[in-house]
Each structure stands twice: as structure tokens, then as C-alpha cells.
Amino acid sequence: MATRGTQTVSDACEIEFIDERKVKSVRRAMKSDEAVSALAETFKILGDPTRIRIAFALAREELCVCDISNLLGVSQSAVSHSLRALRQMKLVRFRKEGKIAYYTLDDEHIAHLLDEGFRHVEELL
Amino acid sequence: MATRGTQTVSDACEIEFIDERKVKSVRRAMKSDEAVSALAETFKILGDPTRIRIAFALAREELCVCDISNLLGVSQSAVSHSLRALRQMKLVRFRKEGKIAYYTLDDEHIAHLLDEGFRHVEELL
DNA sequence: TTCTCATCTGAACGGATGTTCATGCGTTCA
DNA sequence: TGAACGCATGAACATCCGTTCAGATGAGAA
Numbered sequence: 421m422a423t424r425g426t427q428t429v430s431d432a433c434e435i436e437f438i439d440e441r442k443v444k445s446v447r448r449a450m451k452s453d454e455a456v457s458a459l460a461e462t463f464k465i466l467g468d469p470t471r472i473r474i475a476f477a478l479a480r481e482e483l484c485v486c487d488i489s490n491l492l493g494v495s496q497s498a499v500s501h502s503l504r505a506l507r508q509m510k511l512v513r514f515r516k517e518g519k520i521a522y523y524t525l526d527d528e529h530i531a532h533l534l535d536e537g538f539r540h541v542e543e544l545l
Numbered sequence: 546m547a548t549r550g551t552q553t554v555s556d557a558c559e560i561e562f563i564d565e566r567k568v569k570s571v572r573r574a575m576k577s578d579e580a581v582s583a584l585a586e587t588f589k590i591l592g593d594p595t596r597i598r599i600a601f602a603l604a605r606e607e608l609c610v611c612d613i614s615n616l617l618g619v620s621q622s623a624v625s626h627s628l629r630a631l632r633q634m635k636l637v638r639f640r641k642e643g644k645i646a647y648y649t650l651d652d653e654h655i656a657h658l659l660d661e662g663f664r665h666v667e668e669l670l
Numbered sequence: 671t672t673c674t675c676a677t678c679t680g681a682a683c684g685g686a687t688g689t690t691c692a693t694g695c696g697t698t699c700a
Numbered sequence: 701t702g703a704a705c706g707c708a709t710g711a712a713c714a715t716c717c718g719t720t721c722a723g724a725t726g727a728g729a730a
Contacts, residue, residue, distance in 0.1 A: 453594075456594050458669070459666045467586070527665070537584045537658060545583070
């Protein structure tokens, strides 16, 4: 903490601005807190190898929990927990047929997100 | 844990497959472990409101650490830690001019990722 | 050189998160 | 109706992660 004048500021930077014009320009374009938080939550949910594999698979085929479990070699419980997380962020949706739950991606933005992401990381391998 | 035959499997599903064709089809298309892990790391880094704001800002203007700190109202130390994380995932790059470090996005995939992500979440607000 | 400034870094603390285990719920079939 | 099955869920535990604090580094000014 640095004390300046009467108020205590979280010691960001002592000087006022390096380039006030650029800062103001970006500030105007900045997204709302709700949008930023929602996007952060979405990325956080996708920040897990199992959930990425699940989303990738569901982008190609409609699958039931058991199929996903077999496909990835992950316990059914873990798959179900992952699916719930994906569901809460509206990344996947499902329909029930008897006792079987079939999952798919909720919309194509997610598929694009994955494609764009893979394109980025595959450039660096 | 369930024991089946000689090998112990993580009790995924007792039956073999619900739809073997779909599972095999997805399995063939599945990305490598390295790509999946790298993408998960990338999303994990982006799964934080501060780092999203930073990336969003750097997609529009080249900024120094002090500007970012002022722009977001976050301590300079926190910004620096976030930038290091973004740097390690090759999401941003920087150049030094005297004692000032100017940061920008590393490539446009990241900008597209953010745009696509915002498009997704803004549909749900 | 010495001081100031912009930035970086490691350690440490508290909260969030992933995984597993055990169990509960709803459906199907004998 | 009761057993088997597919799936969902809560609790508990260990681990990861974000933030802050204190100090270090390196460049420019005095």
C-alpha cells in the first residue's frame, strides 16, 4: 500500500497515465462486468481436458453418458459431474429417452470456439 | 472400482457400448492428448475476469503494465502475474522500450476466441 | 553513484475446484 | 414388485489458483 495525499490507493502506479487516450478508448469499448464474468466462467469450465474431450465429441455425435464414459475411459460419475458443469454454462443440452440421456452441444458457437482454440494450440506444437 | 475378468476398470459402464459406431467415429476424430491439454491450459488461463479484460484490451491497443493497471483498477503486481500467465501460454507478447514494457496479443486467434465467446454469452444475458 | 520509477518475482494465505465414494432416483424388464 | 441398469448428486478430501506482500532487478535521471 502506498499513501498519496489523503487517500490510500492500492499501489497501482504512481504516475497518472502513460497514454490516457488509449486507456480511455479501451475503457469505452470494454464489455460489461456480467459479460466478462460469464465468459470467464465459460472458459473456466472448458479449462479441463476431460470437458474439452466431451465437448469435442458432442460437437460430432449425440452421445449418452455411458458412451462418453467408454469413449474417454473416465468413470461415469466423473462424466456426469462434468456434464452438469457444461450444462450449467449452457454449453450442452440433453434429451431423455427412457433411462438414457443423450447429450449434444447447445449451439455452434462452442464448436467454433473449440476449432479456433485447436487451431491456435496446434500452431505451437 | 469394479473388477471384471483379470483387469480392474474404473467402473465406467458395465455394458460394452450403446452405439459402437458413433463411439468409434468420434474416437478416430479425437485430437491428441497434447493438443487437448494445451487447449485446456489456454482456456484455464482465460477463465479469469481480469485476464479476459487484459486480453480484450490488448486486442484493441498496445498497452504498458501501468496503463492496464489503471484501466482495470487492479494492482500492478496482479497485472504482472496475469501477464506472465498469458505470456506462458503464448497469448500475449511484449517489447521493451527503456523501462516500459508494451504488451499486445500474440495472434488473432485469441481475438477471434474472445469475440466468439462474447457472442455466445451475450445471447444468454 | 545514488535515487526513483516501471516491472517482475517468490512465498504464503485462503478460497475454489476436481476426483472419488457411496448412495439416491427414475426407468425397464422379468 | 423387485432386480438391474443408466444417470445424478452430495460429501469429503487433496490439490490448484488468485491475490497480496515484500523485496529484487534493471533502466534512466539527478
